[in-house]
Amino acid sequence: MNAQPNPASEQEVSRAIPAAVSSLLVADCGAVFTKVSLLGLVEGQYRLMARGEVPTTIYAPQSDITEGVLQAISTIEFITGRRLVEGKQILTPEQPNGDGVDLFISTISAGEPLRLIVMGAVNPSLENLSTQAISGLYAQSESVPSPSFTATTTLVGVGAGTMQWSQERVAQEWEQQIGRIRDLQPHAAMIVGMADGPAGPTSLQEACQLLINALAKTPELQRQPPAVLYAGAPQYVEAVRRMLQGTAEVQRIDPLSSVVQLGPVSMAIGTLHEKKIINSIPGFSQLQAWSQSEPIASATSLSSLVRFLAQHYAMNVTAVDVGGSTTSVMLAGEQGEFIPMVNAGIGVSGSLGNVLKLAGFQRIARWLPFTITEDEVRQFVAQHKLHPHLMPTETRDLFLTQAFAREALSLTLEAAQKTATKWPDSDLILATGGILAHAPKYGHVAMMLLDAxxxxxxxxxxxxxxxxxxxxxxxATVAPITAVQVNENDAVSHRLGTCVIPFGNVQPGQLAVRVGIEYSNGRQVNVDVMGGSIEVIPLRSNEQALLTLFPAPGVDVGLGPGERARAAEEIDGGLIGLIIDARGRPLILPVDETERQARLMQWLQVLGV
Incomplete structure (x- = not known):
């Protein structure tokens, strides 16, 4: 699925971009932090030259997204001694003395997610398709089915007849749905359903009337009425437009009835996100004026890169981005599969409360190697809601934040797997986000990824x-060579290591897999790894080795239970080494609190924490 907003035309891009690009400023305006990176040529290769990171400034007192960008650029100017801004304008193109840059590009994940309500004949199938349509976008959806559709689909059989809803019950449903719309304050509504459904075209008519009634009672919605996407029976589009004339603008898109329509629906919703959210961010017009290409959502940019990497390296790539208010998990397969999930409102800063609400206290506390009360966790959440820019400075806070990161990832992965018929095993897991990038030790990152x-x-x-x-x-859309070289030289240069994860009938305390390592210098090592444990075999970043795996009967390392596996090519080492995670899948932690805490500390110590 491709959920990209409409890009600028090729003619517009070619006019704005110089033929030779020596340097670029790339800004990522996040919900909590704004990061700006200077990319340029170093000995004939594009590299990351310097970066600045400051709190995002879309809220008071600055209320201007470009203020944070300028502050981050000021950090880069201090580091490089290079003048990049003049009179609050990006100095472009690059000057003969090295000042300025040729291009400025920006991505945005700041601002609230698009709130979408799905209306009409919303059956479980259409609800699932709607969820898939927004899975790669900064959007949240809620179903508000028409009262007649709900009544028709919840009839209770009584002998040969049925028990109909009373007029009072129907009236109550109308008031409940109008109340939900008023409470949700949607930016957009999508009307779905075909004429041959249980309630026929009545569901479509009632969806329009619900919107009209809700807007009549809600001044906030009258000031900013939701845009309406009509993805229902095509023969009724003009009737819907007539009903909503003077209330809301109606855009017709392909009727949503199967996965075939997901692409156009996603595009339409992505465009609404740009119009309703991104374009209304304070200072956006100035950011747009600086940019040689249209600013786009960070998730759209990430999805493009993940799919490129999967095709370029012919492997299954999973990318995860744990942000302050959004967590993303995207899988791109070598056969063209693409499963995105952008979990808006789930993050490790001001959105901790949402993670706690969905995961629950027990799921958070299970990752902590110490005892904690639910009140302590709630106080921690409240503190971060008031001060979202806080970074953990004490070990206890660090472990607690990382526990929330695990659950943010787990919740996002669970949501992604609900939309996918199959989830291929990953050959590469690429991780980003502040909680991961700023972790004090690489073992912290490996544990969070393996656990979640x-x-x-x-x-x-x-x-x-x-x-x-x-x-x-x-x-990559404006300078593809720059993107490829910076990705290989800088973005993916911190390889933590290759991981072997046996699964199936892994018995705690029993042999799970025997690992044979043949180093490039001819040295050979055999290691027996027991179920329930993690082992690290030395294999440095600049080393390679041939790997042979001998799983115990019933244990699988990817080729079937008990099947030996030998790598056709040498595997790469990493900053941690070769990691053997024989804790079993699914991972089950000890019930006894003392034993669980001891195991958590033991696993962390093995990974060098």
Missing amino acids: LQPRGVTSLVLDKTMLISQLGAV
Whole structure:
């Protein structure tokens, strides 16, 4: 699925971009922090030269997104001694003395998610399709089915007849749905359903009337009425327009009835996100004026890069981005599969409360190697809601924040898997986001990824400490060579290591897999790894080795239970080494609190924490 907003035309891009690009400024305006990176030529290769990171400034007192961008650029100017701004304008093109840059590009994840309500004949199938349509966007959807459709589909059989809803029950449903619309304050509504449904065209008519009634009672919605996407029976589009004339603008899109229509629906909703959210961010017009290409959502940029990497390296790539208010998990397969999930409102800063609400206290506390009360966790959440820019400075706060990161990832992965008929095993896991990039030790990152994603078989873990991958997809649209070289030279240069994760009948305390390593210098090592444990075999970043795996009967390393596996090519080492995670899948932690805490500390120590 491709959920990209409409890009600028090729003619517009070619007019704005110089033929030779020596330097670029790339800004990522996040919900909590704004990061700006200077990319340029170093010995004939595009590299990350410097970066600045400051709190995002869309709220008071600045209320201007460009103020944060300028502050981050000021940090780069201090580091490089290079003048990049003149009179609050980006100095472009690059000057003979090295000042200025040729291009300025921006991506945005700041601003609230688009609130979408799905109306009409909303059956479970259409609800699932609607969820898939927004899965790669900064959007949240709620179903508000028409009262007649709800009544028709919830009839209770009584002998040969049925028990109909009373007029009072129907009236109550109308008031409840109008109340929901008023409470949700939607930016957009999508009307779905075909004429041959249980309630026929009445569902479509009632969807319009619900909107009219809700707007009549809600001054806020009257000032900013929701845009309406009509994805229902095509023969009734003009009737819908007539009903909503003077109330809301109606855009017709392909009727949503199967996965075939997901692409156009996603495009339409993505365009609404740009119009309703991104374009209304304070200072956006100035940011747009600086940019040689249209600013796009960070998730759209990330999805482009993930799909490129999957095709370029012919492997299954999973990218994760744990942000302050949004967590994204995207899988791109070598056969063209693409499963995006942007979990708006789930993050590790001001959105901690949403994670706690969905995951619950027990799921958070299970990752902590110490005892904590629910009140302590709620106080921690309240503090971060008031001060979203806080970074953990004490070990206890660090572990607690990382516990929330695990659950933010787990919740997002669970949501993604609900929309996918199959989830391929990942050959590469590429991770970014502040909580991962700023982790004090690489073992922290590896544990968070292994615990939350629970990969199987053989995969590589790579950390994007530069936090650039969410921008490189946007860079690739105007400077593809720059994007490829910066990605390889900087963004994916922190390889944590190759991971072997046996699964199936893994018994705690029993042999799970025997690992044979043949180093490039001819040295050979055999290691027996027991179920319930993690082992690290030395294999440095500049080393390679041939790997042979001998799983125990019933244990699978990717080729079937008990099947030996030998790598056809040498595997790469990493900053941690070769990681063998034999804790089993699904990962089950000890019930006893003392034992669980001891195991957590033991696993962390093995990974060098």
